[in-house]
Amino acid sequence: MQEEHKKTNIDHILESIKKGELKMRPKWHFVLKTVLLILGSVILALSIFYLVSLIIFGLRETGVIFTPGFGVRGTILFLRSLPWLLILLVGIFLIILEILVRSYSFTYKTPLIYSAAVIVLIACIGGWVVARTPLHAVIMRRAPDFNIPFVGGGYRDIQHPMFKDVHVGKIMIITPKGFNIQDPRNEILMVIITPQTKIMRGIEFRTGDHVMIMGPRFESTIEAFGVRKIPE
Amino acid sequence: MDPLRTDEELALDVQQGNSEAFSMLFNRYEQKMLRYGKRFLYTYEDLEDAVQEVFIKAYKNVQSFNTTKKFSTWLYRIAHNTFINVIKKNGREPVSFFDFDTLVKIPSKTTDTLEDDFLKAQDSESLAGIMKKLSPKYREALVLFYFEELEYKEIAEVLKIPTSTVGVRITRGRAMLKKMISNT
Secondary structure: OHHHHHHHHHHHHHHHHHHOOOOOOOHHHHHHHHHHHHHHHHHHHHHHHHHHHHHHHHHHHHOHHHHHHHHHHHHHHHHHHOOHHHHHHHHHHHHHHHHHHOOOHHHHOOOHHHHHHHHHHHHHHHHHHHHOOOHHHHHHHHHHHHOOOOOHHHHHHHHOOOOOOEEEEEEEEEEOOEEEEEOOOOOEEEEEOOOOOEEOOOOOOOOOOEEEEEOOEEOOEEEOOEEEEOOO | OOOOOOHHHHHHHHHOOOHHHHHHHHHHHHHHHHHHHHHHHOOOOOHHHHHHHHHHHHHHOHHHOOOOOOHHHHHHHHHHHHHHHHHHHHOOOOOOOOOHHHOOOOOOOOOOHHHHHHHHOOOHHHHHHHHOOOOHHHHHHHHHHHHOOOOHHHHHHHHOOOHHHHHHHHHHHHHHHHHHHHHO
């Protein structure tokens, strides 16, 4: 009885093969699938590098990256100023990338937290490397002219930041109370430095220095809570 | 056809269009798949259809099989996916999308002689009856280890999880099973 059933099952499959109802998927189908998977992973990884580097570039250009150096107040300001939407997008991309590479034995054989940590680390290093290239500076210069879709607005926001307590600019003149800067909107702002202003010891400000100032702005005057030079 | 040909050689023949070789592979593995399905799926009625589905999928996707690797592991992987789909379709048992056991490396004892001896002392059928009360993830790991006699590494390949997680599932499943047996 069992033998009879066995024959029925395999005969049914063999008959389907003979009739052409059951066909093997060709080798190229699997090759294509693998190529698409690799391509998808590479595109995703490059997108992550781009977005992470954009975040780093934006934080550096707007001066926000230096705010944690000004203590608790600076750290709170830093957290409030982070581009959370971009960070969320990077997070989603990282999850998709983890799912994609999880089909490979080198990832599913390792605990999820380790492979995820490696991916995040690679994303950070890759993003940092890209951020050190002139890529974003070049795009930012062209963004207003060419109206680059999707990213153009982001670059304009970096170029003309709207942060309440963080300001960047170039020192135009040293004044008895501090100095005057020209910000990215070409506005001249007067920076007042008091004994309470947090400045790194030994730093001297000169005309032409690029600086980041943390502190409230009243019309065209900034009461500096902290000042830091932006390295060229 | 030479009955001494390895599974991998037969799979290569199938890739080259030899359906007789597929028939030989079917004969070698049908009982194993039925046994695996019977222990894993238990009360599910459509077991034979599921096993037939395993072989149909194997034939369709045989070109994706790397003949330098073990055929049995590849086939068990197809069977695992097919059986999980049966469980999901029936909706009687929860199959979680994410398994926290795969998150970190949890050290587990690879052998627990006391519990092993205890389980071995049980009647195979009564053990099988109690196993259905376990959740699918523990049940499957125990079935593959104790009944299909796969190694940890092979089970990890079949389930696509870290080897350490296989150890965790077997250890926990064994402990649960022992508790259930003690309570009966």
